Structures are given as C-alpha cells and as structure tokens.
Amino acid sequence: MIDLFVTEKVKELGPQVKKFIDDELIPKELEILSKPFSESQDVLNDLRNRVKSLGLWAPHLSVHDGGLGLNMMEFAILSEEMAKSPLGHYVFNCQAPDIGNMELLEKYASQSIKDRFLKPLMQGEIRSCFSMTEPEYAGSNPVMMGTVAEKQGDNYVINGHKWFTSSADGSAFAVVMAVTNPEAGPYQRASMIIVPTDTPGFNLVRNIPIMGEVGDGYISHAEIKYENCVVPQENLVGEEGAGFVLAQERLGPGRIHHCMRWIGISERAFDMMCKRAATRELAPGKKLGHQQTIQNWIAESRAEINAARYMVLHAAKKLDEVGTKAARLDISTIKFYVADILMKVLDRAIQTHGALGITEDTVLSFWYRHERGARIYDGPDEVHKSSLAKNILKQYGI
Amino acid sequence: MIDLFVTEKVKELGPQVKKFIDDELIPKELEILSKPFSESQDVLNDLRNRVKSLGLWAPHLSVHDGGLGLNMMEFAILSEEMAKSPLGHYVFNCQAPDIGNMELLEKYASQSIKDRFLKPLMQGEIRSCFSMTEPEYAGSNPVMMGTVAEKQGDNYVINGHKWFTSSADGSAFAVVMAVTNPEAGPYQRASMIIVPTDTPGFNLVRNIPIMGEVGDGYISHAEIKYENCVVPQENLVGEEGAGFVLAQERLGPGRIHHCMRWIGISERAFDMMCKRAATRELAPGKKLGHQQTIQNWIAESRAEINAARYMVLHAAKKLDEVGTKAARLDISTIKFYVADILMKVLDRAIQTHGALGITEDTVLSFWYRHERGARIYDGPDEVHKSSLAKNILKQYGI
C-alpha cells in the first residue's frame, strides 16, 4: 500500500536493488564487518563495479551525472532496500557523508572545484567528509563555533578543532565549516571551504573510538586539528558567510536520507525478529513466536514501521514538490520520530534473539551500536522537538 | 500534505463540514453534554435539520439513499472534522452504531426490512443498536455466546443476556447476535436478527453507568435481557449462520470509522493543548508553552497524530480498493495504534490544562472518560496485536 508513491522508475529499479542487496551483499556482510574496512576494500570495490555494470550506480544523481535521476521520494523507496545491509548505500555510492557533499557541490561549487572534486566523487574514485561539529561547543547551537578561516593573500588559513568528521580517514577532501566573518550576524559568520586532506596542517588526531569500535576508512569518525591549514580562496563553496544556509540546505535532504535508511534497518531487524520467533524452540513444538510478548513486539513494530514509512515518504514527496525549506518541519518531525522507532525495533529484535542478539553473529549488534547516535547526530531529538513545537506555537501567538 | 487523498468531493465538502462543526456545534457542546441527552434532543434535531438543509446529510450513504456518496477514504477526511465535537457524527447522521447498521442492512436485509427499518434510520427518524457483547463471555472470543434464537413456527424465540448494547435506550430496533445453529462449526453458529425494541421480552435492565455516567438515549450503553422474545423469521439479516461473517464485515469499516473519529478528537485536543500552552501564564511574560516539557508533548503529539492519519487514510483507501477482507490486517493495525495515540494525546492535553483539564469545563474530560473504552471495544488491543502478529508469523512458517 505504498503504491501511491511507486513510480514507473521505482517499479523497475526497486526489485533490482533488492535483489542485489539480498543476493550479493547480505551474504557477505558479517565477513565484511568483522574486518577493518581497509581489508574489505577489494570486496566492496568488486560490488561497486557490479552495481555499475547493472546500471544501478548512484541513484540520487542526475542521469547527466551518471546516476539514475530519481527524485527524493523515489530515492527513498530504493534507499530502504539498500539500508537492509550496513554497506548497502556505500556499494551504490550514495552513502553519507558523500551524498550530501555531492548535492552541495553540484549546486554551489565552481566548475573547477566540480572537475577536481565532484567528478571523481560521483565516480566513486575518492571519498570525502564534512567537518562541522566541534568538541568544545554544543552541536545543538550551531552559531557557537571556534574554527576560523582567515584570509591571507589569495588563501584562507584555517585553524580549529573538529570531531565527528565521519569517514575522514582515507578521504580525499573535507568540506570544512569555519568562521570567515566574525563581525557578521550569528548566522552569517561561517563559510564552507574545501580542504584536501593532504594539505599541511590537516591533522587527523585519531579515529574516535565509538561504542567500542575505533574503525577505519569509511567506517570511522575522526578528530581533526586544523593547524594553519592553507587553502586557496577558490576552495570556497557558495558565498562567503553562507555556511549556515548551505548547512541547513545540506542537512534537510540528509535527514530524510537518514530516515529512509533507518526504515530499511528497521525492516531488516523486523524480518530477523520474525524469523527467530518462527524458528527458535522453547520446548518441543513451542516456538518463541507463540509467546504473546513476542507477538506484541511484532505487532507494535509492524505498526510503527508502517507509520514511519508513510511519514517519511510524505515528507520526501513534499520536499520534491515544494523544497527543503517548506518541508523543514516535516523533516524535523520524522527525524526524531523515526529515530525513536528505529531504537525500539532494534531493541526488540535483539531481545528476541536472546544471547545471540548481543553477539556480532548477527548484524543487529552493529546497528545497535552505530545507530544509538541516530537520536543525536544531525540535531538531537530534544532540539527537533522544541523547534517543531515553537513553530507550532507561533501560530497560537507565542 | 494529505493532498494525495483529497478528492474533488472532499475539497468541496470538507470546509463546509468544518465550518458547521466550528460555528454551530462546538459553541453548544458543553451545554449539550451537561444535560441528559433527552433534554438536548431538540437542539440536536435543529442541528440535524440545518445539516440536511445544507445538503451535508449522511455523507456515508449513496446519493440514491439520500447521502453524499463518499467512499471510505473521503468519508474518513470529513469524519475527522465531525469528530472535533462529541456529537458531530450524530448531527450528520453517521454515528455509530447506526452507521454500521445502515451499512449492514443496505447490503444484506430484505426489501421489507429495508422499508421498515433502514429507510427511517437513513432519514434520522429512528435510532438503532447492535446487541452482541455478553457479560458472561469474553468478547475477545466471539464464538463463546450464550444467547440463542430457537425456531418456533415462523418465528425466532430469543433468550439471552447482553450488555454494552450502546444507544439501545430510545432505539427503535436492535440487531441481535444469537446462536441459531448450535450444532454447526463455531463460526457458523450465530445469526443476526432484527428485534424491535417494543417486542415483549426485550427487557432493558439498565443503562450501565460507565466512568461515572449513567447516560441516556443515544449516549448510553444498555444491559438487556432477551426473555422469550418472539420475532418473525423474516427479521433475519443475511443467511442463517452468517452472523460472524456479517459481524466481521460490519466491524471492518466500523473500526476505520472509530480511528477516523479518534484522529479528529486528537486534533481537537491538540489544538486545545496548544491554545492553553500559548495563553496560560506561569509568571509575568512566561507562558506554559515556553516550558520544554510542554514543547515535547506538542511535538510528539504532532508527529503521532500525523502518523496515525497517514495510516488510517492508507487503510481506508485500501479498503475502498480491495475490500474489507483484504484490508483486515491494516484495520487491526490502526485499531490498536490509533487508540494508543488518542489516549496519549488526551492525557497530555489534560495535564497541560492542569486542574481545568479534569473538569467538565472543557470537552477533554468527556473524551478521557468515554474513550478509555477505545482500547477495549471492537476488540481489545491485545487481541488485535496477537492477531496481526500471528498473521505475519504465518509467512515465516508458524
């Protein structure tokens, strides 16, 4: 009953993406996740080449740029399928943070930047990262930022301390948020600047251990010190001082991407929960799924995932039709709503698996650890809720 | 963003229904609810006549039958508006249990039954009730039923004990579920029989006090003893032994009707919560709505109501397109999901109103009391959840 959203393109591509994930990625996922990312690079490259040869590469990109030319709603439906295995988006080259950088550069970068950075990114030849969050300042208040980019001659000299620069390890470049106009109004102070990671002064301090995992390569979250890091001013993305506006524009679709992904994860966890319930024996002839508590979890999860999907698809459609800004509250709404459902469904799936559920013998544990951040990254629940409520209350006069 | 569901008819009728509820019913609602139903009968009849004169009567009925010829999805959207005041559906003559009886008789009654009972019901000249639940048997297991209808000559002689026969007080007739074929399989034993309430042996024992309110007339729930109650066999609705099949068919749309109504109630409660938050002062210049807890409630309620509405509209559309039976699990899903959200939103709205919230000075208290049953009537949450889960698990082999 999501027929309302299924277009001709989706009808054609959806089953292909699903088949690829089911047949080619899921069977390898535990093997891939059990090793450092660098050791799985070859396997993943093979998969990426398979995707290309099947004509499924980069569904979010325009046909002109080598993609499938989907709108947000169509991409949402495919994205759910990709999300059923942790590296699904990666093998289709529509993974965060690269997808956000592609959208950004496509729209706001100069031709020379596009040629140098965007094209190889679209081809999957390089990776990139987005360097905004700082340990010293609350991410929920974006106008507090310590990183500065000072003009010297034709260059910017960047100094600052960032962390949660996801996937920086092995990236070719970072899009860095830095204050360029300290005297301007709070939302006009920062700019986005491209910094190749081989620039002297781009110092990757460490991959931050997250939930027990240091990670590497694409699966990592770096702490970075920018120390007198010099880049030419032509590396500016968009206008000077437009950093927050661009960040907002980047985050809008980004949040929808996350929600789509969370629904795919939830569906996979749901499927695993049902399989386990249908096969695990408590006593001869008595399956786990005969227990009413498990039945409650299955029913509640089914309802919640359905609800989440409808909300996300409606928001994606709205974004397609009237733009990111007009869909801002819809996006805030799904951000906290779907993250909550994801956590609930994962938790129930783990509990249904018992001891197995906390091992790495299933993919549930990976998500349980990696997606606890879902309620934090790109704006914690609390910020999205207050923001939504304040906007609603405006209509009531406060 | 429910544009996906808004048809031409809805576009035209929706605002009219909303205007009527806002301008003519809501201003009178506390006055009406503060009196016995019988004392408000005149006011309500006036309102019904106004509805008729505006051409908005009985939106669920076909144009041929004097209604607006809406499908379920269209009706759902209007129904939400009607639900914003407790007697909204009543003044449009699409209130439970009459609406269910109309749907039933329209489809399964003989012409003479239609002439005698359905037509005046459609006109709003009489009311009716549905007599199924029995105090001695768990409603969650419909095949346990003590009421029997024995054939004697051309008649049925009915004996049994029912309760929660809603709105029996003042009704012209009851549709009674009774065992006619005790030897048949458990789901083929019962039949539906029309019993005029003036039949000797139709003994209304009492209007059961519910949540502090005895009620009367339309707003009442009767306990009834059928004691050698004789009706002609032509009062049978549908085939003998088809009682459960018909009940299921009656309950399907009935559950969607409830869900629609609950969303309307939730929206009204949400609106009241926001109004209160925007106006109640905690200290000079500090409004209740500045408190983050209230903001959380507003945001969570907004998300949950949106999700509920999408689910209900999708289910209604599915029912329109592929029928009650095929939409059965969707209906089970929304039944428990939306009832839960209704209770949460009402609870938050009451808490936001403080002491005022528990008085009858707002309509919240009426709903808090009357709708606690939402998680029980037409199948308790637990039954719907198990039923949904068991069906899902079938696909996994158990």
Next chain:
Amino acid sequence: MIDLFVTEKVKELGPQVKKFIDDELIPKELEILSKPFSESQDVLNDLRNRVKSLGLWAPHLSVHDGGLGLNMMEFAILSEEMAKSPLGHYVFNCQAPDIGNMELLEKYASQSIKDRFLKPLMQGEIRSCFSMTEPEYAGSNPVMMGTVAEKQGDNYVINGHKWFTSSADGSAFAVVMAVTNPEAGPYQRASMIIVPTDTPGFNLVRNIPIMGEVGDGYISHAEIKYENCVVPQENLVGEEGAGFVLAQERLGPGRIHHCMRWIGISERAFDMMCKRAATRELAPGKKLGHQQTIQNWIAESRAEINAARYMVLHAAKKLDEVGTKAARLDISTIKFYVADILMKVLDRAIQTHGALGITEDTVLSFWYRHERGARIYDGPDEVHKSSLAKNILKQYGI
C-alpha cells in the same frame, strides 16, 4: 518484608483496620458510591461509630486528642489498608482535606479556634475545607494569587475567587489563603484565615463537575467567590504573612498521605486484576491469566507497587525523624513517582477487566476518574520533577 517498618502498634492495629475495611466497608462501597454523598451519610455515620467503638478512630491524632498516636510511618502502613476502599479514610476520620486542617490547627491555631473548630473536627462532627487554588492563576506558581484580605477594624474583609476547594459543600469552615501583606516579599504576602462557611459573602458558586461527576458533600470540589466576606482577625492561623510557610508545612505530610493512599488503591486494583485474570475464561480451560501480556502487567505492577511502598515508607520515616523540611525532596520524589505508578496500575487493571473495567460495576472506574488528578493536585509532576532536579544540580554548582 516491610517488617523493618512494622512497629508494635502497627502489628496490633494493622489487622484490625484491614478487617474493618474488608468486612464492613468494601461490601458496601459500590452502593455508597452509586448515590449522592448526602444519601449515604447515615450509612457512613454508622461506620464511623463502629470505628469509634472499636477504638480505631483518627489514627493520626495524638492519644490526648482522641486518636491512636501514630507517627507518620505507622500511619502510612494503616493508611494503605484504609485506601483500599474509596471512603476508607473518611470512616476513620483521617480524610483529606480535614486531616491537613487538623494538623495545621493543632500546631498553629489559638486555643479559642481550637475549641471552636478543631475539636468538633477531631470528633467528626463537622467537616472543613482548604481554599487556596484560583482559576485565574497557575497553581504551579503559588505566589500569584488574587484573593485579598484587607483589615478593617478588628476584621479581615476577604475578596477573591477560588476553585478546587474540595469538600466545601457541607463544610463548617474553610481555611482560606489570602494576600494580607501585598507589599511584602512574594513568599511573605499571604496568610491563612478561617472562614466559617455561613459567613455572608462566602458564596459557593457550584460544585465543579469533575470527570463527569458533579458530586456533593464530602465528594465535591467547589468554586467559591469570597465577596466582602468579613471575619474577625482572631481567625488568623499562625502569623500574618506566614501563609506560604504554613501551606508548605501542610502540603508536606499531605503529599505523603496521598502517596500512602495511592499505594492502597494500587494494591486493591492489583488484587482485582489478579482475581479477574484467575477467573475470566477465554476458552474452556484457558484463563485470562494464562496470557503472557496479563502476566507482564501483573509482574510489572507487583514490582512497581513494591518499589513505591518502600520509597514512601522510607520518606515517612525520614519525615518522622528529621522533619518535613529536611524530607522535602524525598516528598517531591514520591509525589510524582507514585502518582505515575498508580495511573499505570489502574490502567492495567481496567484493561484486564475489559468492558467491565469501564463500568461502575467495579470501583476501578471511580479511581480512574478521581485519581487522574493525582498527577496535578498538590503540584503537577512537572513542577516536582524540576524542583527535585534543580536541587540536585545545585550540588553540581548551578
């Protein structure tokens, strides 16, 4: 395992109180609650006389004052037993709001006030009320108050608008909070003054309908207009301007009284839930209690009620040992914690009873309606939580 708290007195009195409630009150409770309070007055007086003759009268009062001389912790244990039927405390003459007024007058009233008002109150010859909450001001901010008492000669002339003056109907006097010192600091402005209800200008506007019930006599909540209501200055309780200090002192034990009562209600609801689970048949041989969902509710309720009782008894003991002020945060903690558990347990008990649960055929519905206010009266949850947290955070330097 509450032996740690069971004193000799409790060991002796506890079973007697329990027996009285079980044998003499519970069998009459539905009958009593089904009528206006005034019509049950005789039955209740008989019960009160029985209590007196058994030597169980007014357990909270000192032996000198005709009571049982229990400390707060001992009273807590007995109070739980009394709470198992809605009028339990009433028949032992330790019901709110009279108990709070007794504690207050005992400590702060002049001898003449004691002779005139306190003694008959202790004897159960009269009832009283406490008139603080005002509709125009948020109760969560006690310094906002519109009622004023101006001195004229030897009198106070009181003007103001109060509501939720519980049990005012039929009371002999009210303890009224009114601003006497408008120029003082916010917490030194108000005083407590005794106003006999037959004073001209004491205008009981209405018993406010609460959750569907207007109520009368002891079971009522009045809206009152004080219009040039003249009382002698000797009716002042405590010092002028001490109103808030006294209110705080009155509310401390009052909140413990409520919590004790809520635990008794929860235990009764729990018992009813278990009985229903053990007897209601879903199918031949299959009881409701065989369902795992019901088992979850029973287990969770058992754990929560135990936890609540331990917390309340520890808080009561602390109050006995170090006083209301030192136990303030413990009292805030149990106020919101136990109210929440009460609502959960009542809700589960109702759901377990199915349709029966929402009728007045059990006492659950009475509590569901009457105790929704538990999360609001004497400080809403939100205020107690913030207050507790702010006090904790003080130790962390903010």
Next chain:
Amino acid sequence: MIDLFVTEKVKELGPQVKKFIDDELIPKELEILSKPFSESQDVLNDLRNRVKSLGLWAPHLSVHDGGLGLNMMEFAILSEEMAKSPLGHYVFNCQAPDIGNMELLEKYASQSIKDRFLKPLMQGEIRSCFSMTEPEYAGSNPVMMGTVAEKQGDNYVINGHKWFTSSADGSAFAVVMAVTNPEAGPYQRASMIIVPTDTPGFNLVRNIPIMGEVGDGYISHAEIKYENCVVPQENLVGEEGAGFVLAQERLGPGRIHHCMRWIGISERAFDMMCKRAATRELAPGKKLGHQQTIQNWIAESRAEINAARYMVLHAAKKLDEVGTKAARLDISTIKFYVADILMKVLDRAIQTHGALGITEDTVLSFWYRHERGARIYDGPDEVHKSSLAKNILKQYGI
C-alpha cells in the same frame, strides 16, 4: 536514608571502598578499558595488591577464608561502590563468575577440590568460569541441554557445545553443566563438574565478539566445544543430578550481585549526567541543566535509582534472613526491574552527553554495550516476569 541497612561494618568499610574506587581505579579506568585485558593485567594486579594491603580483599568471603565476612545486605552496599568503575569488583576479587563459583565450591565441593581450586581462587591467583548456556537451546528453558557427561571407569567423558562461558579465556577451570542422568526427571538430569581448562578436549573455539568487542581474558565470553573431555568423577560438585538445584542456588545470589552492580553503574551514570548538565553550555550563561527535559531525566533517574536500591536491599536482607529459596520471587522481581532502570539511566546519561556519550571517551559507552545483556543473562526479563506472575496467580487459584 538507607541507614536502616547500614551496619557497623558497612559504616567502617563503605568509605574505604569508595575512596579506593574514586582515587585509585576511576582515574585509570579509560586507560585500562582502551587496551586488551591482558595488557592491563599488571596494573590490575597492583591494584589488587593494594586492596589486600588495605584489608579490603574479598568482602563476600568469610573472615576464615580471608574475606571481610559480610552478609549479603552489607556486601550489597559495598558492591554499589565497587560498581562505579567497570573493574571495581575485579580488583576486590568479588567479580562474577568467580564469586558464584566460590560460593558454590565453598558449600558443595569436596575438600580436595577446595584445596586445589577454591583456595587459589579466593586468593585471586587463578580465575574460573561457568559453562552452562548452549547455542542450540533456549536458555530460558534450562532442561533442554545437549551436553552430556558419560561415566567411563572412574571418569566422566564430556561432550557438548557451550557458549557465553564468560571469562573462560585465561581461566584455570570451568564448572560445567552436563547431563549425567538422561533417564531421570527433567530437573534431575544434569550435574556440575569441574573441568580444568588444560584438559584435552576442552576446546575454546573463540571469544565471541559481543557488541563490537572480541575481548580477551577476564573480559570475554567464550564459545567452547567439549570433545571427549575426560575428568575424574571426583570433580563432581555436590550430588549427581543436582545440577539444576545448585544452578538455582548459584543464580539466586548471583542475580542480587548483578542488581547491586547495576545500581552502582546507574549512580555513576547519574553523577556523570548531572556533571555534564551543570557544565555544558548551550549559549553564554545557559547550561544544559537549565533545560526542562534534562531536569526531567535527572528527577526520574533519581527516583528510579532510589526505588531500585530500596528493593535490592530489602531483597538482600530477606535472602540473609530466610534464604535464597524463600527470597526467590523478590529476586526475580529485582532482576527485571533494576535491569530496566539501568538501561533507562544509561540511555539518558548518553543522550545528555550528546556526541561525547557515544564515544569511548567516557565509560558510558562501555556499559551501554556490555549491559545490554543485563535484560538477557541469568534469565531474560520475559521469563522472570512470567515466573513472578504465575506464582502470584497461584494464590488466586490458577
């Protein structure tokens, strides 16, 4: 206000334990946890020696056995302090699973077993493990077990497949549950047998990766294949066929130990949450702790932890006074109740820390990962709830 439980011994020892944890362990904890256990062995041995020299070694052991001679309730209070750092119990040599094995062998092992295995265990010279759970059978039904020990001459020959044999890596011996009497009744089939880990056929297949961490040494959970593993029959602990009875007796105190530990973890997480709330700035002068949502979390956590502590201490006291068996339901109750609170408090503490909360830069992430199992190990919540409810319902006749 836990004075009711504080004995002279606790008064003396409590502050010493707290001081040790605060001053000597917590400052080293992140360093220790960031390395493989084997690399931290020296640091931990130093700490253990310090504990010995301070006379705080093995608080649970009798003075005769070199311990502090505490009862369960006294140990509970100290245990909370130790739990504030992940290896607290380890440095005091009262860590699971060794503590359970010590209790078991002390009571049921022959003198020669005691000399050979128990004494060095008590001294901290060796470690041990408990080998019960099997991957092929649901742990919630202990009578389903595939491991068998066949008698051959004076030996047992053990074959079977176990996992979640925690801390097996580096242990000197395992206590293995194996079926010795397959023809006996379901609860009389299994026995406990000591298997030195250097016995041929004791094959440690792998340390199972749990929540992203393979672990090693004490911090690990092994999968083990017993393949024709031969041990002398004198390695039997207790009587043949007594395995389940002993397991039950071992698990009783074990569950209390866990609960105590969880309360300590919750307190530490609470403290970290408050510190973060009091220091993290959202805007100049505006701290995280000024946000009402954070205040709600602090207040709710405070209430819940207090409630949990009271319940655990009462259960421990009961176990001391009337034994494990009589306290069985109290233990089931705290098992699921406290695990739930632990998860809630950890989750709130993480959310309060934002991005920092999901890193390994605080200890929260370690617990979030390692304690997700709390709701599973030693009996999943669902089993304890059903078990408690069924026992309660027995008193109601089913």
